[in-house]
Amino acid sequence: MTMLWEVEIEPADGQVDREGNRVLQECRVLGSNSVSNVRTARSFLIQGELDSDSVNRVAESLLADTVVETFRVHRLDGADGTMCGGAKLLNVLYKPGVTDNIANSAQKAMSGLGFDTEAVRTCRKYWLNENADDAEITRVSEKILANDAIEQVIAGALRMENLGIGSEYQFDLITVPIRTMSDDDLERLSREGQLYLNLTEMQTIQAHFRELDRDATDVELETVAQTWSEHCSHKTLGGRVRYNDGKTERLFENMLKETIFAATVKIREDLGDDDWCISVFKDNAGIITFDDEQHVCFKVETHNHPSALEPYGGANTGIGGVIRDPLGTGLGAKPICNTDVFCFAPPDVSYDDLPPGVLHPKAVAQGVVAGVRDYGNRMGIPTVNGAVYFDERYLGNPLVYCGNVAMIPVGKEDKQVYPGDLIVSVGGRTGRDGIHGATFSSAELTEHSETLSGGAVQIGNPITEKMVADVILDARDQGLYTAITDCGAGGFSSAVGEMGEELGAEVWLDKAPLKYTGLSYTEIWISEAQERMVLSVPPENWQKFHDLCAAEGVEATAIGEFQDTGRLVLKYDGQQVADLSMDFLHNGRPPVIREATFVPANSSSKDLPSKVDYNSDLTQILGSLNVCSKEWVIRQYDHEVQAGSVIKPLVGVQNDGPSDAAVVRPDLQSQRGLVISCGLNPHYGDIDPYWMAASAIDEAVRNCVAVGADPTKIAVLDNFCWGNTDKPETLGSLVRAALACYDVAVAYGTPFISGKDSLYNEFSFVDEAGDKQTVAIPSTLLISALGQTDDVRKSVSMDLKQADNVLYQVGATKNELGGSHYCLVNDVKGGAVPQVDTVMAPKIFRAMHQAIHAGLIRSCHDLSEGGLAAAIAEMSFAGELGAEIWLAALGEVGRCDDDIVLLFSESNTRFVIEVPPTCQKQLESIFEGLPLTEIGIVNNGPNVMFRGIRGYGAIDMPWRDLKASWQQPLAWD
The missing domain is CATH 3.90.650.10 (PurM-like C-terminal domain)
Structure with a gap:
């Protein structure tokens, strides 16, 4: 008979309840003084045909560390329950649909031990003193114990009827009557449906379906929204912009191509036969030459909006996603090191000063650092370089830049999809996590984003990704597939849509492996569940490829076929749910001319008083957040794994001085090395974004040169994080920065090989007076540099x-x-x-x-x-x-x-x-x-x-x- 059990695990007598102490300390900071005692436990909720003895054996042999912990087993179906002892009990669980990696691992381990379970969930339990004020308990729950984006709080003893996450899905084709909608209806559909397209774009979609003489299905609208999102199409930087700085007026047909891309084109022309760029701005990562046997790939991504809602999960999947970028470049590159740059609000902000819906900056910083740490360390990839920057304007909108460097064999840098190739999903299963992630990242954050877009946050599993990476590289060397890409923003929608852009594809959504039942065809298509790659596998290689994956414990499933039709066709259980022209999908977005203006800030020099000494000034600078030691962050990362680190993030007698750049040896049989550095200085942008961008490039290059890199072979990446570029003055500052990127890159001979932008980084809320307030980030350009040295011993x-x-x-x-x-x-x-x-x-x-x-x-x-x-x-x-x-x-x-x-x-x-x-x-x-x-x-x-x-x-x-x-x-x- 199926029973519901809970295993409560808490520190043994004499052991410190560290989580309880942390919560109590945060309560003091929060001002919740009626909370005077906190006791905690972690628990596993288990559903299955298990008796008490079986659950006790599972707890003792698998779930609890009986040296330092004690456990208690009880039933949740009414037979007995957790002991509250007069204290007020709060249970914190993931919301249904959120990936629970610990529970999944525990369930697999139980199965391996011969215990049959139907479902497992984890829970954190907090007992607060009985006389704690109810209003303060609510505040503690919201600010300290749980994150509403992914977690729920249940007060009192748990009485759970069912641990299942979803019920069986009943197919129902949903059609949206877009042809008859008014402009107000279109805007409402875009907003409430989380499509985040503007009215002109919605009208273009409407006209397209009027021409087809039919209405759109929900999944067709979602597909267009994902493809046209700022995140996937870069429609602002890659669009038409009319720029005016008071002296000159210029119309860009494609701002990126005429600045960033143009710099690289000019540099490559100047290099001629000595051109060392292999693949730039056309794949998931940029590729340049390294030696006779290997090329090197580099990519830096942003994961800002998800990290604002759920710092750990957002940053965790940020680094997981950027690792998959080189893995999906060419025919697959091996990750060798990570970089990360974080921008936070100061950690001493008072809880009382936080706008509604904003997590505390210290909690954000701790969650982000832990998320990147856990993913990189568990995959066995060293984190070798980075930076941390603080500014009040990152409150509510932190920036999380994650980068990865990888090596790819010479000759494996190109890919090609062929008609008849199978569309194969490899790796993690599909769930509801990450739905609307791509469109959500193109929207301004508000105090309601946590509730509205919590599903846009993904939860990562680095162990799965490590297994996927290993099997992909093995299959690459055996020549079992012809093309690969990562399944990131937009999920299957973007991955299959991009791979089949020049051809066509038919996808069988019901074939996709699911984490749980109940997902609709649309959810399957746009989910951004992690650790998934999409490959093009010739039918004659399918069985060998499938067997290779199975032998390594990696799931591989054929979910469709590439076809020479020029159309994207989606089917569910044999029924067609979408039929879109690839041309409309990728080229149908309406051209819009955006206005950009720039007015110089007052930069007149200031007369500063001379002093007898500057001891206190130097002390203040060294102790300021942007200069001080980041050892607390760095020490959490493994920068020695793979044994290639030469110059580490911290150097000196005590290994605690701030290194300028990292030096890494990718091939332990060679002394040739890579150099990784970055440049970032947002405060310069408050005065002039042109010189901010120029200074960022100079800083990144000189950091490379400082440790020994050859300045004639340094490649750079751009990551623009800006506010609302619908505002002409905001877009104008971005254009001015991009113009500097062209000028300085060409002068230095440092080509841009990849990049990424993240726009609309603003947070809006309604203050106590009922007025709308908006906090915009400082315009922030990260320049990452990849240099090389012939001999790491000379570093x-x-x-x-x-x-x-x-x-x-x-x-x-x-x-x-x-x-x-x-x-x-x-x-x-x-x-x-x-x-x-x-x-x-x-x-x-x-x-x-x-x-x-x-x-x-x-x-x-x-x-x-x-x-x-x-x-x-x-x-x-x-x-x-x-x-x-x-x-x-x-x-x-x-x-x-x-x-x-x-x-x-x-x-x-x-x-x-x-x-x-x-x-x-x-x-x-x-x-x-x-x-x-x-x-x-x-x-x-x-x-x-x-x-x-x-x-x-x-x-x-x-x-x-x-x-x-x-x-x-x-x-x-």
Whole structure:
């Protein structure tokens, strides 16, 4: 007989209830003072033909760690129940339809032990003191215990009648009477149906079906919406834009092609026969040459909106999704390392200041970091590079950039779909998780998004993806398929639609493996359930491919056939539910001219008062959130797995100094290496987005060069995260940034090989007065760089190495304090933003590489956040050596007599290098005609000392104190 059981597991006597302590601490921060005691347990809810003895055996052998935990088994069908003991009990469970990986794994393990179960779910249990205020308990539930996007809270003892997730689906073809709808009806359909298309697009769809003389089915509308979404089609950046900056007016027919793409075309033409780009902007990831046997792929994605709703799941599937991008590039690339960049609101925001529907920034940060950590670590892929940035404007709309680098054999970079090939789904099963993810990402977030679009959040399973990756690469080497892509945004809709764009396809939706019963044909088609790849498999290879997957425990299912019809036909149980022209689907979106305007901000220089010393300024900068140590994040990631890491995220005597870039050796039989870095500076964009973009490229490139990369072979990726580009001024700032991308990329010879945009990053809510408020993110451009080095043994790290070595500054310091961290910590607005000398910078980069390659440089650190003062401090405490710096020489070179500028300006294309005295003459000959200034010396002393222009000490502090200030802000437990 089927019974319902619960296994409650809690810390044994003498063990710390860490979850209970965490909740209690968060209650204090929240101000819920009536909650004085919290006890917690985790539980498994099991449905099946099991008796008490069987469940006890399962609990003891599988579910509980009996060394440090105790468990209790009881029935949920009324026979007995959980003990509340006077306390108020809250149960937190995933909502039906949300993937529960732990439950799924437990159910498989039970089956392996011979126990028959029908369903398993997990639950977290919280007992709060009996006299806790009910209103405060509700607030604690909403703010601390559960996330409404994916979880539900049930008060009191559980009395569950059924753990099943879905009932059997009864086929019902739904037709939408779009031909007779008014404009108001069309807009309502787009909004309430989560299509997120504008009126012109809805009218175009309406006209198409009027021409066909029939109404659309629901799945046809969904297919068009997925394909035309901003996420999938990049219709803003790739569309027509009329740009006016007050001086010139320009009409772009395709803004991306005329800026980002055009830069790469120009660079490749200039390279001629030496062109090292293999595949750019036409596949899931960009590909460039590496050596005679392998090419290298690189892709960086964003997963912002899902991470705003459910930080762990959003970030978890963000990294999972970007790993699948190179895996679906060409015929499949092997992932070798990950990168991640996060933008959060400050973690000390008061709960009382949170707008409705917004998660606390610290909870967001903790969830995002854990999500990326768990996916990358469990797949055995090192996370080697990244950044974390804080700004109040990321409240309600965090940015989560996830990147992956992968290697692909030479000759496997192309793919081709053929008529008659089977459409094969490989990997995870399809569920309701992730439905409307692609269209949702094209919409502005509101206080209701958590409830309305919770289904857009996917839940990942890295173990499944690891198995999929392994079997795909094996099948690739055996030549069993002709094309592959990942099943990401839009699910099967986008994957099959893109693969069959030039051909046609027929899909049998009822054949798709499901996580549970009850999914409609439309849900199957647009679900973004994770860990799925779509392949084109010739019929003669099907059985061998199927058997290979089965042998590795990976599910592979033929769900359709590519056909030379030019149409996308969907069927469910033999009945046709959609028939769309591929031409209309991919080329039918109406052209729209968007207006873009740019008005320069006031960037007049500010007169800053001179001081006797700048000790406190340097301490504040090092202790600011954007400069301080990110060790709390980095230490959670495995950057050693696969054994290829050469320069790690943290370096120095204690391995806790901030590295400029990562160096990775993809082939352990070779000394050739890859270099991965990034550039990001949103505050510059508040003054001028052109120079923000230029500075981001310069920072990414100089970070690569600082560790030894060859500047003549660095590729870059762009990730534009902007606000509502329907506003001309917002789109104008994006166009201005894109123009800079063209100018600087061409000057540096750094082609863009891939990219991604994420728009409409704004959060709207209604305040207590009933007025609508909107928080827009700062315009944020991430530039990721992929460099190469012939010999990783010549790589250089940033920590000082030896007393009596000489310190030089490479590059010129200018009065460019606008957007600097000195201005931020002193609340100074305006000022000139750092610019880029596109003639001088490439020469400096080439000289730097020549000096590093010649072995003249012992340590090197780029000058960026905090300027020279911060860079020297970081080099000093990383190497546990003192330094004495003389600013007078720098003042003469830059014609500057202001200590503030020389210490804290963030001018581009600058480095500090450490050189043995015996190498000075050779170094200076390499830099002849370039800005190179001897500025000081390394010593064994305890202090970092800067002598100002006028001879007195501008800064004089122990490096240990500077390090303590740098490490303190994010030293979270």
